[in-house]
Each structure stands twice: as C-alpha cells, then as structure tokens.
Amino acid sequence: MDFPVWFVDYLTAPLLIPLVAIPHVITAQFAVGGGIILADLVQRAYRNDRPDVLGFMHSVARYFVLITIVFGAVTGVGIWWAIGLTSPAATGTLVRVFAFFWAAEWMMFLIEIAAAFVFYYYWDELSPGSHVAVGWTYALAGWLSLVLITGITSFMLTSGAWTPGASAWTAFLNPSFLPQTLIRTGGSLAIAALGIGVFISFEEANVDLKDTVVREISKWALAGMLLIVIGGVWYFFVLPERVQLNLVRAPVLLVMTGMNFGVTILILGALGSGYVNGSRWITPPAAFMLFAAGMLAIGSGEFLREGSRKPYLIEDHMYSPGVRVSEVQTIRREGFIEHSPWLKKHLSRTVEGFGKRPLRDLPEAARRHVGKALFRYHCGSCHATVGYNGIRPIVRPWTEEMIHETARQLHRANPAMPPWFGSEAEREMLAEYLETFTEPSPVRKRFESP
Amino acid sequence: MSLTVGSIGLPASPTFLVGLKVSGFWLHMIFMNLWLVGVPLALFLRRTRPAVSRRLLGAMPFFMAFGINAGIVPLLFIQVLYPEGFYTATILQAWFWFAIIPLLLVAYSAVYAASSGWYRAVSAGVAFVLLTAIGLIFSSSLSLSASPGEWAGAFERTATAGSVHGTHLLIAPEVLLRYGIVISLALITLGAYLALDARWFSPGDDVRTQTRGLPGMLAVAGAFGFLVMGGLYRAYLPAGFTGLLPSLAAGGLPVLAALAGLGYEARPSRTSAALFAAVQALALLANAIVRQLVQIEKLGGWARLQSLPVHGEPSGVLLFLVTAVIGGAVLLWLIVLLPSETA
Numbered sequence: 001m002d003f004p005v006w007f008v009d010y011l012t013a014p015l016l017i018p019l020v021a022i023p024h025v026i027t028a029q030f031a032v033g034g035g036i037i038l039a040d041l042v043q044r045a046y047r048n049d050r051p052d053v054l055g056f057m058h059s060v061a062r063y064f065v066l067i068t069i070v071f072g073a074v075t076g077v078g079i080w081w082a083i084g085l086t087s088p089a090a091t092g093t094l095v096r097v098f099a100f101f102w103a104a105e106w107m108m109f110l111i112e113i114a115a116a117f118v119f120y121y122y123w124d125e126l127s128p129g130s131h132v133a134v135g136w137t138y139a140l141a142g143w144l145s146l147v148l149i150t151g152i153t154s155f156m157l158t159s160g161a162w163t164p165g166a167s168a169w170t171a172f173l174n175p176s177f178l179p180q181t182l183i184r185t186g187g188s189l190a191i192a193a194l195g196i197g198v199f200i201s202f203e204e205a206n207v208d209l210k211d212t213v214v215r216e217i218s219k220w221a222l223a224g225m226l227l228i229v230i231g232g233v234w235y236f237f238v239l240p241e242r243v244q245l246n247l248v249r250a251p252v253l254l255v256m257t258g259m260n261f262g263v264t265i266l267i268l269g270a271l272g273s274g275y276v277n278g279s280r281w282i283t284p285p286a287a288f289m290l291f292a293a294g295m296l297a298i299g300s301g302e303f304l305r306e307g308s309r310k311p312y313l314i315e316d317h318m319y320s321p322g323v324r325v326s327e328v329q330t331i332r333r334e335g336f337i338e339h340s341p342w343l344k345k346h347l348s349r350t351v352e353g354f355g356k357r358p359l360r361d362l363p364e365a366a367r368r369h370v371g372k373a374l375f376r377y378h379c380g381s382c383h384a385t386v387g388y389n390g391i392r393p394i395v396r397p398w399t400e401e402m403i404h405e406t407a408r409q410l411h412r413a414n415p416a417m418p419p420w421f422g423s424e425a426e427r428e429m430l431a432e433y434l435e436t437f438t439e440p441s442p443v444r445k446r447f448e449s450p
Numbered sequence: 451m452s453l454t455v456g457s458i459g460l461p462a463s464p465t466f467l468v469g470l471k472v473s474g475f476w477l478h479m480i481f482m483n484l485w486l487v488g489v490p491l492a493l494f495l496r497r498t499r500p501a502v503s504r505r506l507l508g509a510m511p512f513f514m515a516f517g518i519n520a521g522i523v524p525l526l527f528i529q530v531l532y533p534e535g536f537y538t539a540t541i542l543q544a545w546f547w548f549a550i551i552p553l554l555l556v557a558y559s560a561v562y563a564a565s566s567g568w569y570r571a572v573s574a575g576v577a578f579v580l581l582t583a584i585g586l587i588f589s590s591s592l593s594l595s596a597s598p599g600e601w602a603g604a605f606e607r608t609a610t611a612g613s614v615h616g617t618h619l620l621i622a623p624e625v626l627l628r629y630g631i632v633i634s635l636a637l638i639t640l641g642a643y644l645a646l647d648a649r650w651f652s653p654g655d656d657v658r659t660q661t662r663g664l665p666g667m668l669a670v671a672g673a674f675g676f677l678v679m680g681g682l683y684r685a686y687l688p689a690g691f692t693g694l695l696p697s698l699a700a701g702g703l704p705v706l707a708a709l710a711g712l713g714y715e716a717r718p719s720r721t722s723a724a725l726f727a728a729v730q731a732l733a734l735l736a737n738a739i740v741r742q743l744v745q746i747e748k749l750g751g752w753a754r755l756q757s758l759p760v761h762g763e764p765s766g767v768l769l770f771l772v773t774a775v776i777g778g779a780v781l782l783w784l785i786v787l788l789p790s791e792t793a
Contacts, residue, residue, distance in 0.1 A: 003537050004605055006544045007613035013544075020551060069515050070558045077522065078551035084529065085544045085616075088537035092458075095529045099461040100766035103470070106522045107770070107777040113515050118784050125792040134787075137780060164458055168766050342605060346612040373612035380613065 001322055001340035003088045007376045010387030013086040014320075018306065020082050022299045024075035026191065029184065029298060031068035031112075032142040033192030037220050038064065038119075039135035044216065046128040052209045060199050061120045069116060073109070086381070089322035090156075090313040097168050098152050108145035112138055146184055154180045157305060158238060159315040164326075175238040182231030187298055189224025190267060193217040194287070194294040200279070201287035207279070214279035221271045228264060239308075240315065246308040246416050253307050256300040263297040266290075310382065311411065311418035319418040320381045328421055336378065336422030337370075343377050359425040364432075371433025374426055382417075392437040403438070404431045459761030460530065466767075467527050468742060468755070474523020476738040480731070481517025483636035484643055485510055486585060489561065491640065491668075493574040499660040502644070505652065507574060510561045518554075532595065535749055539595035542604045544616025546587050553580045589629040590620045596748040624686045630679035635737060637672030638707050641665040642730040645714045645723040662718070665726065669711025676704045688747045691740075700740050703733035 006013045038057060045053035083091045095102070115138035119131070126134065151172035155162070160174035200213045236244070247253050270290050274282060311319050318324050323331065331339045337347060347354045351366045359370060375383075375391070383391045395403055407427050411419040420427055460467060492506040528536050540547045557580035564573035594600055597620075604618040645665040648658045680701055684692050707730040714722040746755065 002534065004541050004609070005613040006541050006616045007610075008616075016548065066562060069511075070562065071555065073515065073518055074551060074555050074558060077518065077525070080525065081540075081548060081551055084537055085541055085548060088533065088541065092529060092533035092537065095526065095533070096458040096461055099467075099526065099530050100770040102526055103523070103770040104773040106519070106526070107773040109522070110516075110519055111777050111780050113519055114781055114784050117512065117515070118788065122788065122792060126787070127791055130787055130791055134784070141780075165761060167763055168461070169763075343612045345602065346606070346609060349606065369611065376611055376613040 001089075001336070001343065001377060003322070004342040005377050005380060006085055007380050009384050012380065012382060012384050012388050014381055015388050017079065017082045017086060018299075018303060020075050020078040022302050024072065024079055025302050026295050026298050027067060027072040027075060028146070029188040029191050030195050031064075031072050031188075032139075032146045032185075033188030033190065033220070033224065034064050034068070034195065035112075035116075035135070035139035035142040035192075036189065037192050037196060037217060039132065039139045040220070041213070041216055042135055043132045046132065050212070052206065053212060056200070056203065056209060056213065058120075058123050060196055061123070063199075065116050065120045069113060073113075087313055087322060089324075090318050093314060093318065094152060094156070097171055098155075101148055101152060101168065101172060105145050105148040108141045108148065111141040112145065115141060143185065143188075146188065147181055150181045150184055151177050153305075156312075156314050157243065157309045158240065159317055162317075164317070176235060179231045179235035179238060182227045183235060183301075184231075186224040186227030186229075186231060187301070190221045190228065190271075191291075191294045191298060193221030193224065193271065194267070194291040197274075197282060198284070198287040198291050201282050201284045204283075210279040210282075214274050214282060218271045218274040222268075225264065225268050225271065242415055243308045246310065247304070250307065250416065253304055256304050256307075260297055260300045260304065263293045263300075267293055267297070307416075310416040319421075321378055321418065321421070322381070323418070323421055328419065331421050332423065334423075336374065336426050340377055343373055347373060359429055367429050368433050368436060370426075371429035371431070374422065374430045375433055378421060378430065391434065395434050395437050396439060398438055400431075400435055400438070403434050404428070407431045407434070459759035461760075462762040462767055463760055464531065464755035464758060467531055468746075471524050471527035471531065472735075472738050472742050474520060474527065475741070476735050478517055478520040478524060479632075479635070479734050479738060480639065481513045481520060482585075483632075483639035483734070484513045485517060485561070485581060487633065487636040487640050487668075488513070488643075489564070489574055489581060490578045492564075493571060493578060496571065499664070501654070501656040502660045502664070505647070505657050506644075507561075507565045507570065509565075509647075510577075511565050514558055514561055518558075528595075531755060532745075532749060532753060534753065535595040535598065538601055539597075540591055541616065542601060542608065542614055542618045543587075543591050543594065543620070544614065546616075546619050547591055548616075550584050550587055553584050557581050557584065585632070586625070586629055587619075589632070590625050593622070593625045593628060594620045596745045598749070598752050624683070627679050627683040627686070631676060631683060631737075634672045634675030634679055635704060635734060637668045637675065638704055638711065638730050639672075639734065641668030641672065641711050642707070642723075642727040644668070645711070645718070646727045649718065649720045649723040663715065665723075666711050666715035669708040669726070673704050673708035677701060687744060690747065691744060696740075700736065703729065703736050707733045 008016065038061060041053060041057050044050070045057065080091075115134050118126075119134045119138055123131070151174070154176040155171045155174045158174045158176040159171065162171040162174065196217050197214065200210055200217075203210045203213075239247075247257055267290060270286075309315070313320055313322070316325060319328075327339070337344050347370060351362065351369060353362060353366070354370075359367065362370065375385075379391065383389045383394075386392050398406075404427075406413045407420055407430055409420075410417045422430075488506050489510060492503045492510075495506075496503040557577050560573045560577035560580065564570050564577060594604070600620065604620070605614060608615050608618045641664065644661050648661040648665075652658055652661075680697075684697065690696070707726065710722070710726040710729045714726045
C-alpha cells in the first residue's frame with residue numbers, strides 16, 4: 001500500500017472506471033468493427049459501381065471519424081486516468097510489464113488516426129484502389145490495437161503462468177487472451193453493424209440502398225455473433241473456478257450474465273432476420289433499440305469481466321486493495337498499517353499515543369478512528385460507507401460476533417473478498433468501527449426475542 | 451518518506467526509457483503549442499485576418515488528434531519511470547486530474563465545432579478556456595509529481611481518516627511560471643507554423659498575404675515572454691541548472707528561433723520558413739530535455755533511476771521497434787500518396 005487512497009463515498013473510486021471505460025469500449029469496438037465494415041462496403045461499392053452506397057458510406061464515415069477520434073481517443077486515455085487514481089499499484093505493475101506492448105498499441109493508434117483522416121477527408125480525391133487500401137489500413141491497425149489491449153486486460157483475469165520476473169509474453173499470451181480476442185472482435189463487428197444500421201434505417205426512400213447495406217452489414221454482424229458465441233463458450237471454460245463461482249454466486253453478476261445472453265440471442269435473431277428478409281422492418285426506432293441492446297451487451301460484459309475478477313486486480317498477484325499476494329504473510333505479521341506509509345503517517349499525527357502503545361490500549365474513540373482508516377484502505381476499493389456496495393446496510397443487522405468472525409474469515413464469507421491482511425489487533429479495530437453501524441433492526445429483534 | 455519501487459523492474463534501461471519519454475513529449479509539445487495559442491489567436495484574428503483564422507481553426511482537429519496521441523508516450527513512460535511520484539501527485543489532486551477527461555471531451559468537441567463553422571466564435575472561446583484550464587491542471591499535477599516535499603502537507607490538508615478527498619490543487623508561482631514558459635514557446639511555435647504553412651502548404655494568396663507580419667510578431671513576443679518567465683523560474687531550479695551555461699543553453703534557442711522568425715519576415719521564402727521551423731523545433735527539443743533533467747534532479751533524492759532494477763526483454767522492445775518501423779512506413783506512404791493523387 002505505497003500510495004494514498006482516494007476515498008469516494010457513495011460510489012467508491014473504482015466505480016469511476018466503468019463510467020469512462022464502458023463508453024470507451026463501446027466506442028472503440030464500434031471503431032474497430034466499423035473500420036472493417038466501412039472498408040468492405042466501400043470496396044464492394046467501387047467494384048459493383050454503386051455510387052449510392054459510396055455516398056451513404058461517406059456520410060457514415062463523417063460521424064464515424066468524429067466519434068471514434070474525439071470520444072474514443074479521449075475516453076481511452078481517460079481509462080488510464082481513472083485506473084491510475086483508483087488502483088495505482090496495479091496500474092504501475094501493468095505499465096512496467098506491458099510498457100512496450102502499450103507503446104506498440106500507441107503506434108497502431110497513430111496509424112488509425114492518420115488513415116482515418118485520409119480515408120474521410122480525401123474521399124473524392126483518392127483513386128478507388130488507394131481509397132480502399134487506406135480503409136483496410138485503418139481497419140487492420142484498429143484490429144491490432146484491439147488485440148494488444150486484450151492481451152493486457154485478459155492478463156488481469158487469468159494471469160496464467162506469469163510470475164514477477166517472467167516474460168511479458170507469458171503474461172500477454174494468457175489463457176483467456178484468445179477467447180477474449182474472439183469475443184471482442186465479434187462484438188466489434190456486431191456493434192458496428194448495429195450502429196450503421198441506425199444510419200441506414202433513415203434511408204426509407206431508397207429501398208435498394210437500404211436492402212443492399214442491411215444485407216451486407218448483417219453478414220458481418222452474424223459473423224461477429226458467431227465469434228462471440230465460440231469465444232464466449234471457450235472463455236467460460238478457461239475461467240478460473242473462483243471466477244465461475246463469482247458469476248453464479250453474486251446476484252448482480254448472475255443477472256448481468258443472463259442479460260448478456262438474452263441480448264445476444266435477440267440481436268442474433270434480428271440480424272438473421274435482416275439478412276434473410278431484407279431491410280423493410282428496420283425502422284429508426286427498431287434500429288435504435290437494437291443498437292441500445294448491443295451497447296447493453298457490451299456494458300454488461302465489461303461489468304461482468306471486472307466484477308468476476310474479484311478479489312484480485314491481477315489474478316494471483318495483486319488483490320483489489322493493491323496488496324501483493326506475495327506480501328500478505330509479511331503484512332499479517334508486521335501489520336497493515338506498518339506497510340501503508342501514508343496511513344501510518346496520518347495515524348501518527350492524529351492519534352495520540354499511536355505507535356507508542358499497543359492498538360488495543362488506545363482509547364475507544366482512537367480505536368474507532370484507526371478502524372475507520374483501515375476500512376478505507378482495506379475495504380474502500382469495493383465498499384462505500386453508504387451507496388455502492390455500502391458497508392453500513394450490509395452490517396446493520398449483524399451482531400458483534402458476526403462482524404468479528406466475518407472480518408477474520410473474509411475470503412470465506414464471500415469468495416469475491418480478499419483475506420484479511422492485517423494483524424489481529426488491526427482486525428479488531430476494523431470490527432469495532434463496523435460495529436458503530438449496527439443497530440437493533442426489526443429483523444435482528446425478531447431473532448433475539450425469547 | 452522514501453519511494454518504493456515494487457517488485458517489477460524497469461522494462462528497459464532508464465536511459466532508453468527517458469529518451470522515449472523526451473521524444474514523445476517533444477512531439478506532444480509541438481501540437482500542444484499549436485492548439486494552446488492557435489485557438490485564441492484564431493479567435494482574435496477572425497475579423498482582421500479571416501483567411502488565417504479560418505485556416506488555423508480548420509487545422510485544429512488534426513493538431514488535437516495527433517497531439518493527444520503523442521501525449522500518450524510521455525504519459526506512459528512517466529508511469530514506468532516514476533510511478534510513485536506520478537500516482538501520488540495525481541491522487542492528491544484526483545478530482546482535478548479526473549476532470550481533465552470531461553473537460554477535454556467538451557474542448558475537443560468545441561474545436562471541431564469551431565473548425566466546422568458552427569457558432570465559430572463561441573466554440574473557439576469555449577475551447578480556449580477549457581484547454582487553458584486543462585493545461586494549468588497538467589502543469590500543477592506534473593509540478594507536484596516532481597515536488598515530493600509538498601506531498602505530506604497536501605495529504606494532511608485534504609485527508610479524512612487517512613484517505614484523501616482529491617481536492618488539492620497546487621497553485622504556486624512555480625506552476626504559473628512553468629505554464630508561462632509553455633505559452634511563450636507556443637507563441638514562437640505558432641509563428642513558425644504560420645510561416646511554414648504560408649510558404650509550403652497554403653493553396654491561396656489570401657492566407658499568405660494575411661499571414662504577413664504575424665510570424666515575426668509571435669516569435670518576438672514568445673521569446674520575450676520566455677526570457678521573462680524563464681528568468682523568474684530560475685529561482686525554482688535545482689542548483690546546477692542556474693549557471694550561465696545552462697541558462698544560455700535553455701534560453702538561447704528560443705531567442706535564435708525568434709531571430710529566425712524576424713529573418714523570415716525580412717525575406718519570406720520557403721527556405722527561411724523551414725529554417726524558422728527547424729530552429730524552433732530544436733528549441734522545443736532542448737526545452738523537453740532540460741525539463742527531463744530537472745525532473746531527474748528533483749526526484750533524485752527519492753528515486754535514482756540508474757539504481758532501479760532492469761528486467762527487460764529484447765522481444766518487447768523489438769515488438770515496439772517493428773511496429774514503429776511499420777508505422778513510419780505507413781505514415782510515409784500516406785504522405786506520399788496525397789500529393790500524387792490529389793489535385
């Protein structure tokens with residue numbers, strides 16, 4: 001715990017990550033899939049002499065470049081902002097392990113930006129062959145950037161054979177890398193097709209154009225859905241057992257899994273229908289709803305991936321509060337506070353007698369203050385006091401014995417929680433602090449009455 | 451309070467990583483200079499030199515796209531080299547640091563709106579205000595990351611129960627002077643860009659005519675500002691950076707660039723424009739190097755880079771170098787493609 005903790009009550013600091021990350025993933029996947037579909041449709045339009053399709057794709061490209069370059073770039077960098085603020089130890093580890101993979105990804109971004117600008121702004125000036133070549137250059141660079149980042153994010157969930165000191169390739173080519181790449185590639189094609197579907201839904205007057213585009217994008221999207229299904233099944237089988245347990249045990253994650261599955265089936269049906277029956281039923285409201293469903297699928301998928309990873313930030317290497325697995329025994333022996341310099345400095349300054357006498361000998365108010373600080377450092381990465389995963393409503397009906405025992409056996413009470421890291425005395429401080437949230441509730445009274 | 455390294459070593463030698471960081475920051479500075487003063491200047495010139503104003507605003511989305519992209523490189527390597535400093539400082543100022551994202555989204559969108567002619571003045575005004583705020587937050591956070599002596603006080607002032615609220619913002623003369631130095635350099639960079647654009651890229655005579663006098667004025671204003679701000683900033687530099695030689699090295703190039711700008715005004719030509727741009731590019735590179743040396747010196751008592759363990763592997767570096775070569779080739783292809791296929 002080398003860094004100060006930024007405690008954001010009601011939300012928890014890490015919940016700020018999905019606020020940036022989910023919009024980014026939706027945009028980024030739209031960018032990757034859209035690049036592939038744009039290049040293909042433009043190539044076909046030139047080949048089949050379809051100026052109407054070219055004109056339509058030109059108008060799509062305008063918004064495509066705007067959204068992906070502005071929103072995609074800024075939110076992508078924004079994820080870095082957020083994870084550095086909320087999980088600095090994990091971010092610092094990832095950055096050191098994967099520095100040159102990220103640098104390679106940066107180069108892909110540079111190619112994407114240059115190619116996207118040339119593809120759109122010189123639409124009418126480039127020869128068809130060059131225009132298509134630029135389009136496929138963008139598409140390939142986009143897909144390669146997806147591959148590179150997937151290796152990094154998948155490593156956090158399934159670190160595989162990696163240990164500190166092992167090759168970065170061991171980390172990158174981890175068990176869930178390939179299945180996740182398939183899922184993300186498929187998701188990119190699907191969301192891009194749905195997004196372009198929104199645009200084409202407005203072309204009600206030009207039935208021929210609409211039919212052509214809908215059939216083409218449906219083909220890509222169906223291919224994408226197939227990749228998602230294959231990747232998804234493969235993914236489930238490479239997930240560690242504790243992750244599978246998290247998925248079925250946590251109600252929110254279970255609901256999201258079901259939602260993800262249901263939305264996938266819905267979109268599959270709609271795209272299949274579009275491919276078989278043509279475009280007549282795709283009205284703007286239907287297209288928007290399908291696109292929204294696609295965004296929901298991506299968003300819930302990201303939430304699932306992040307939530308099921310707990311209690312780890314990096315599997316088998318770092319727990320959610322930023323504590324390395326290898327340091328847990330030492331921290332238990334020497335104390336959590338001893339290994340959190342910022343926390344220690346604060347308590348030395350604010351708690352009279354801190355460091356001079358045992359924690360248990362401190363006055364009651366001081367013990368609770370220590371407990372509150374420990375809560376923020378040990379538990380605050382997943383629990384607000386009140387709000388997201390709020391600890392107050394969770395422990396409110398508990399007895400003192402339940403709080404103490406749960407704190408002793410955190411990882412058994414909920415497999416998504418890490419084990420208690422600190423000393424026995426520190427655990428007691430935390431428990432005393434949590435006891436301040438308990439009060440006789442109607443539920444508790446019912447069980448306590450004779 | 452000492453800084454810890456953690457169990458993961460550096461992925462390559464510190465010298466190589468610092469070189470990449472400085473190179474990336476240099477590229478970022480070029481584009482950042484252009485949008486930082488280019489947007490307000492375009493706003494200011496919209497009635498007196500409308501062709502220049504429109505052309506400048508039209509180019510802004512490209513500057514921002516490439517500038518934000520280039521900014522990834524120093525951001526990546528400062529986290530590799532100085533995670534303790536960078537993360538600690540940004541956590542202390544968390545809400546301000548986090549606010550950069552929504553501010554940048556709005557600013558970037560405003561730049562696009564201004565370049566498209568959609569409420570041009572208002573959009574450019576909004577972009578200018580937000581980009582200035584973002585720049586100040588950056589200056590503050592990166593100043594704090596190199597000032598470990600400030601962290602404890604910032605922590606105690608903004609913490610409850612040992613955790614911070616993220617509401618600290620370092621506003622100090624040093625921060626404002628660093629920002630002033632950036633603005634001063636930016637004026638010269640913009641002057642060089644306008645000269646280069648007028649002589650090499652601009653299709654029409656109106657831009658060339660309306661540009662006249664601007665590059666020289668901007669260069670002189672920028673050099674003057676740099677000397678004033680730089681002179682005042684010397685008080686905050688570590689010992690060893692305040693002697694005559696370092697001062698000449700740091701301050702000489704912007705002055706040379708300004709002279710090149712005046713030379714361009716005296717004899718506008720492709721050659722003089724290219725010379726102006728080249729000298730200013732060198733000035734920015736020198737500034738990036740000096741900034742890095744100052745950072746290394748300031749953090750030297752806390753994290754000696756050369757003593758950090760290195761756990762690199764050639765294949766990782768090779769991956770980056772291969773993609774860099776491929777990327778360079780693709781960019782070259784695009785640059786060659788455009789004039790050969792466009793009117």
